[in-house]
Amino acid sequence: MVAEDVLVKFFVILALLFFLPKVVGSLLKIPDVLTELIIGIILGIAIPSYFFIDDMLTILATIGIVTLFVYSGMDVETNFIVKNKKFFMEHIILHILIFVVVGLVIELYLHLSLQISFLVSLALTTPSASFILSSIKTINKERKQWIESKALSGEITGIILMVILLNLSDLTMLIFSLLTLVLLISILPAALEFLYKKIFSKIIGCEFSFIFVVAMISAFITEYVGVHFLVGAFIAGFVAKQFICDIVKDESYVHCSEHFGQQLIIGFGFFALIFTPFYFFTTGLNIKRSMFSSDTLIFSVLICIAVVLLRIGVMSLHRIIRIKEKITTAIDINAMCVPTLVFTFVITEILLIQYQINTLLYSILMLYGIFTTIIGSAFFMLAKRNKNIVRGTIKISEGKE
Known part of the structure; x- marks a missing residue:
């Protein structure tokens, strides 16, 4: 009977997560994640x-978030960033300055330790690249490149800062963690190439499974050395994309065409699409009725307004001065980089488990992640609506001619 109940519960959740977001999205244009x-x-x-977090949901949610970060790593396009390296160096410096200012303000007013204050600041200021990238597929190429690159550079900076902050109290552990990451980035490409050449290239069709297992091992290694497992997943995704490009170009692997390589990367996107709903659903289950008290909502909204305005204002001013961009365009691009969803949830979970933050701060951070996503989605829908209006105007003008 217990097994039957679990199965029924699983199918109910499956039906809700796979169909309801699509219906709501088509009617109200709300992102599936929300x-x-x-x-x-x-x-x-x-x-x-009846609906609570059990082992089944925990496993599915973990697979979902790991796959999401693997796919985020695969999404990193270095060519555009390298081409505009001076701009992005300035962007990263500004991102770190905002992070430091917010952290110091938190330490001053909430009287938390510097380590916890800066971790909270990281949760408030780091863009969630995976969510942002999935939301901007329909916008024009140039604007899309800027948003992608800004979101990814912000997230990569956030990951590096997270590694440093989590080991800040133990200098030996910090050095060990950083050395492990350097070794992982250095050795993983060679390990992938060696294992594939000697063993897995002879097994046609195993490439997806091979990369996925390596990503899980990479995630386990980083978790084992005291760095969050998502760092390992992101690194594995970044390295795996280069590995896919290499085997596609290698003529000795006849079955690995360019189309095959694209399908592999797309496959990880679909895999993430299947499992990430369980992560967001599970995160939703963690949000209790008590979190919606008037104090929590007021604090969340005020912090959201202050941090979002600071981020949009500073980054937009940088674009206006640096590349002489129109004010409206600069604001639009930076507003779409506002969502901190996944990164906020990840850091908040770390703060709760490792640093035992109080319920009020936990609630504020969770709601903040949701509010930034709503703001970013609103700007995206507004930009899409304006684009449709422009298209309609052009068609009417052409019709009159």
């Missing part, structure tokens, strides 16, 4: 005795 979160929040509050 709907998945809301489903988790509503069910967790309404029927907590």
Whole structure:
């Protein structure tokens, strides 16, 4: 009977997560991620005795978030960043300055330790590249490149800062963790190439499984040395993309065409699409009714307004001065980089488990992640609407001619 209940529960969740977000998205233009979160929040509050986090959901959610970060690593396009390296160096410096200012303000007003204050600041200021990239598929190429590169450079900076902050209290552990990451980045490409050449190239069709298993091992290694497992997953994704490009170009692997390489990367996108809903649903289940108190909502909204305005203002001013961009365009691009969703949730979970932050701060951070996503989505829908209006105007003008 217990097994039957688990199976029924699984199918109910599966049906809700795979179909309801698509229906809501087509009717209200709300991103799937927000709907998945809301489903988790509503069910967790309404029927907590039935919808709660168990081993099954934990495993599915972990696979989802690992795959999402692997795919984020694969999404890194270095050519555009290298081409505009001076701009992005300035962008990263500004990102770090905002992070430091927010961290110091938190330390001053909340009287937290510097380590916790800066981790909170990281949760408030680091863009969630995976969510942002999935939301901008329909916008024009040039603007898309800028948003992708800004989001990814911000997330990579956030990952590096997270590694440093998590080991800040132990200098030996920090050096060991950084050395492990350097070794992982250095050795992983050679390990992938060696294993594939000697063993897995002879097994046609195993490439996806091979890369996925290596990514999981990479995630385990970083977790084992005291760095969050998502860092290992991101590195594995970044290295795996270069590995795919290499085997596609290698004429000795006849079955590995350019189309095959593209399909491999797309496959990870679909894999993430299947499992990440469980992560956001599970995150929604963690949000309790008590988090929606007036104090929590007021603090969350005020912090959201302050940090979002600071981020958009500073980064937009940089674009206006540096590349002489129009004010409206600069604001649009930076507003779409506002969502901190996944990174906020990841850092908040670390703060709760490792540093035992209080319920109020935990609630504020969780709601902040949701609010930034709503703001970013609103700007995206506004940009899409303006684009459709422009297209309609052009068509009317052409018709009159």
